[in-house]
Amino acid sequence: MAQYVNKRIFVSDLTPGLEIGKAVVTEEGTVVLTEGSILTPSLIERLRQWGILTVYIRKEQDTVSAPESGAPNIQRLFADQYEGIVAGVRKSFETMRYFKEVPLEQLKELAEASVEVLSDAIGALNHLQLVKRQDDYTYRHSLNVAVITGVLGRWLGYYGMEMKNLILAGLLHDVGKTQIPLEVLNKPGKLSPDEMELMKKHTTRGYNMLRELPGITQGVLYGVLQHHERMDASGYPIGVPGEKIHPYAKIIAVADIYDAMTSNRAYQKSVSPFDVVQMLTQEMFNKLDPEICAVFLNNVRDYFVGNIVELSDGRNAEVLYIAQFVGARPIVRTADGEFIDLEKRKDLTIVNVLKT
Numbered sequence: 001m002a003q004y005v006n007k008r009i010f011v012s013d014l015t016p017g018l019e020i021g022k023a024v025v026t027e028e029g030t031v032v033l034t035e036g037s038i039l040t041p042s043l044i045e046r047l048r049q050w051g052i053l054t055v056y057i058r059k060e061q062d063t064v065s066a067p068e069s070g071a072p073n074i075q076r077l078f079a080d081q082y083e084g085i086v087a088g089v090r091k092s093f094e095t096m097r098y099f100k101e102v103p104l105e106q107l108k109e110l111a112e113a114s115v116e117v118l119s120d121a122i123g124a125l126n127h128l129q130l131v132k133r134q135d136d137y138t139y140r141h142s143l144n145v146a147v148i149t150g151v152l153g154r155w156l157g158y159y160g161m162e163m164k165n166l167i168l169a170g171l172l173h174d175v176g177k178t179q180i181p182l183e184v185l186n187k188p189g190k191l192s193p194d195e196m197e198l199m200k201k202h203t204t205r206g207y208n209m210l211r212e213l214p215g216i217t218q219g220v221l222y223g224v225l226q227h228h229e230r231m232d233a234s235g236y237p238i239g240v241p242g243e244k245i246h247p248y249a250k251i252i253a254v255a256d257i258y259d260a261m262t263s264n265r266a267y268q269k270s271v272s273p274f275d276v277v278q279m280l281t282q283e284m285f286n287k288l289d290p291e292i293c294a295v296f297l298n299n300v301r302d303y304f305v306g307n308i309v310e311l312s313d314g315r316n317a318e319v320l321y322i323a324q325f326v327g328a329r330p331i332v333r334t335a336d337g338e339f340i341d342l343e344k345r346k347d348l349t350i351v352n353v354l355k356t
């Protein structure tokens, strides 16, 4: 008689007809699919919408290489998938730099088939924190912005083709940087005023690279052109006011700032997601769309409860609670059992996220 084992696989790799090997449970503990359910196209789509990244599938023993053991490591699965997509982004961006061609179909496929899966994963923003690396900054930043744009888009109620186009706009937002000389793009240290002006051209150059392509939507074009425009008309390339900025560009602007600030770069020390939330609240409210900011901040706050963080006095602590108002500092419990309300202890800050 055939022996059966459960094998953990990505929801993106599921095909109709497979049998669920273990009940699928959401983060909140709700069972959404019972053991023995046979997958249909609509069930697979629903798993994606629920934000489930992987499930156990029942398979005959001899069709799998080895039984799975130990607890699943969702973060590792996320990281593996992420690295594969970075390689695809690198290839596409290098084609644009060296061959002056835009492989739009490949980029669309990456955005639709792969990036959206990462965006839908429960804890996507936390996982992104753990795949940060110094190399390949432009490619990683493009992918991160696409994932964050997808997460934010979902919180804002985007779905279907709108969501796919929004994620594509996030992936392509800095595509014009492939037309900026590498010595300026990768310069460690401050750019000269002339170099800064050249760098700012990545918005219009990106727009020009894409605008003639068949099948590109206005939203994607304006997301690329306007992601550095600001509500108070202080942005570039034109300096248009908020009402003339496309919603995609406003969403990408928030994702772009969040990722740039939480990434390690040679010339700019990264700050923790908590500091970014503070910064977005205090300094960017007149520059970024307040509604988009509020949705982002409110949801991000929920994300960080349970994280293990490092405090500025060197102690590790768990985030227990973050108040409802945007920009609030959390209550934490240190490893030695002390409860600290960071709203009252302004001398202490969170300097690093150690575990999510």
Ligand SMILES: [Fe+2]
Binding pocket: 173, 174, 202, 227, 228
């Ligand atoms: Fe940019």
